Amino acid sequence: MKTATKTLLALTLAAAFGGFVATAMRDALQAPAGASPPAVAAAPVAAALAPATVGALPAAVDGKPLPSLAPMLARVTPAVVSVHTKQRVRVSPFGNDPMFQRMFPELTQERINESLGSGVIVDAGRGYILTNHHVIEGADEVSVTLSDGRTLSADFVGSDADTDIAVMQIAARDLNALPLASADTLQVGDFVVAVGNPFGIGQTVTSGIVSAVGRSGLRGLGYQNFIQTDASINPGNSGGALVNLNGELVGINTASFNPRGSMAGNIGLSFAIPIGLARSIMEQLISNDGVVIRGTIGIEAQAVTARLAQGLGLGDARGALVNRVYSGSAAAAAGVQVGDVIVAADGQRIDDPASLRNFEGLQPVGKRVALDIRRDGKPLQVTVAIREQPRTLAGGELDERLQGAVFTELPARLRQAGASGVLVESVANGSRAAQNGLRAGDVVIGANSGRFDDLPGFRASFTRPPAQLVFRVVRGGRPGNLPIR
Template sequence: MRTSTKTLLALTAAAAFGGFAATAIRDGLETPARAAPSLPAATPTVAALPAAVGTTPLPSLAPMLERVTPAVVSVHTKQRVRVSPFGDDPIFRRMFPELTQERINQSLGSGVIVDARHGYVLTNHHVIEGADEVSVTLADGRTLAAEFVGSDPDTDVALMRIPAQNLSALPLADSDRLRVGDFVVAVGNPFGIGQTVTSGIVSAVGRSGLPGLGFQNFIQTDASINPGNSGGALVNLDGELVGINTASFNPRGSMAGNIGLGFAIPTNLARNIMNQLIANNGVVIRGTLGLESQDVTPQLARGLGLDEARGALVTQVFAGGAAAAAGLQPGDVILAANGQRIDGRDSLRNFEGLQPVGSRVTLDVRRDGKPLQLATTLREQPRSLAGLQLDPRLAGATFAELPERLRRAGLAGVLVESVERGSRAAQNGLRKDDIVIAANVGQFEDLAGFRASFTRAPAQLILRIVRGNRPYDILVQ
């Protein structure tokens, strides 16, 4: 793993704002604390701010927030889980079904109404992930059942629909116009205590490289974002939505409190994902260059004639892909894409993952020590692949791209998305959610590379998988 376990766990906990801990903290806040007897404390004198300075009234966010807060909602989810004293052991669960009990886990988060006519509500994927029931409470106290439209785990965006009656929606701003130093306001339901407003400035834009999260192009802000704020609104002073609050960072975990490192998904990205979810029956279709790459080490930089050790070194170009059409070759180093600096393999993957199919891309490349500019159009990235298309021995299994959050945790490979009961793949020991990290057919890092490695069926097929954080070798017969 390239990321330290402590940092990864801290950030993962910080991102899970829709989690069950918010309910516990809310309950704690509702219980009065019992203070130990102590000496009476002197009451400090607090000077009240004047309503005006001379004839000029003091500025206030209240008029803007009166328009914004009706469009920010609280999201409540329920998930039914089966709990057994034998854990997940399938044999004992079947032998003693009477000991298995159903438990309902509840979770809290926030959301934003972005289309009053259709009742569309944006929130985070992690807020509604795995939920059996989702309801939304409006600022006026109404609680409405929400219909799931679709979600994209790799950008942490989800879309719901509620009955469109007397709703207020926020206008979507052009988040590309945000600048560091702009004032922003965060609205949400932290810890489940009720709608809360915090303010701050934009600390950074285009922030990426955070471990444990998916494709990243975050707005960073020092406005307080706490558990339960996930899916809430980040607005500008005109009351326009500029971002969807998604995470905060604290080395001691999210429950340690806010330290001014909050992150939001830019509105332009959220709008693109929302439009795709509506148009594509709840799924997102991404574009891809069709290549594999690696980081440029200092030793490689010297050999390639680079001034600094950065960029994505192309190691393989897949036939029929966008990279092949552009004329990219193994050994090329990609230094920028559409003017955006590319520091390494993860940086290039992040750029690709945020581009829709059909996007025009201009690549700044170094080949044999000389600068070169190549242009191409991104082609559709397959979401899944049937095992039978690769090898008859894998019939019944479906393989998919590894979630980007797992890649940022240091894994590479493909995910076993499903395995049909009684199929050849099942008989060979493959299970749903296995991660295939290596095979004797060749090297690969993603679904495209996995497919390309099966150019010739091997006499003996061996897969190395990760299951439950443990590696296994499977002989596929």
């Protein structure tokens, strides 16, 4: 009994000291140095708590051992890695002005930006690691540290900014991989555990429940179908594992929501990408040379206002009002018409064009989808087969001023570096596009026709082409405005 009491007292002292250190770290960040209380204050606290905890943590109850996550985590944690990235940036007292940088090159210095994240080994034989796109975005060098202490250089396989999924590969033996859950069967209330490397302090485990599934509508993020959990996911946890109690990977930790920033502490709003979506993107990145092939039904749509809803005979001002059906598209083949209002897709509520675009972007090519439509105020259901989004676009289809130009998606290397927009793949000699000054290799990052990040968005921005069209173009690393007449 004396030995057990001493052991519990020692554990309690350690716990109290750990809490004291955490408080001291927080205070050091929020108050001047030297304001932290002296370390000796921890001893009386531990001494006061020790008698109350003696005997409170039995090894077994009624002959049965207390439940613990430790056996499951012993299998899981070796598959979760720390991701370390380096990015070389040029810093000048003149900012990004290229003229002054050329005039005073001696004042321009190279700086290394470093960041930390997490990743999950999902294929031990081939060394594939799943992580977030934003963890490795723009990185010049990426290395991973395994749970056994080995640090290895990682090769970039591909990434998808819209779903925030990236795949890396390492060459090593004796790797441990996490089994993937067979399907996205999580329910609200299921227990989950998050594993990662928050704030770079080392591998950390947090637990909680599933707060919601199918979460979308978060500002600033791409295609969304998140698992929401109250398990703590802090900076550095991104790309780590969300597992069920069987030790299966059910999600990739990606973000936490806290309007006051990370220093405000965890408020129980964390998000993870479901494994079904992550697996689909990973398989595409591996098999398609780092490219994701997205599907579309082939329409353009606008929001339903209260006035439009009244005119269309709708009870609610919601849905995606079809204002254009592309010829040869899946929607055209299914009989979708201009004026139809799409209110649901495969049973998923569609409130506006953004939610329809989110739904489309997450569907595999070839899948048959049931659309619930309101036509002339009456309900109708049609089935469409998702078709591949076009990867190139003829400028003449958008606007006659762009005749002769061909636009395509940005290559993976540019998207990995954080670029958005569309690439001018080619320009025919003597064409109107050539006369307007467009050149092959130009990157169109903006236009007064509307906001866009990719090729589908670029096409959608020309629903109502402006009378005076101006492109924002990056050429040779320098941005400029290009009037299109």
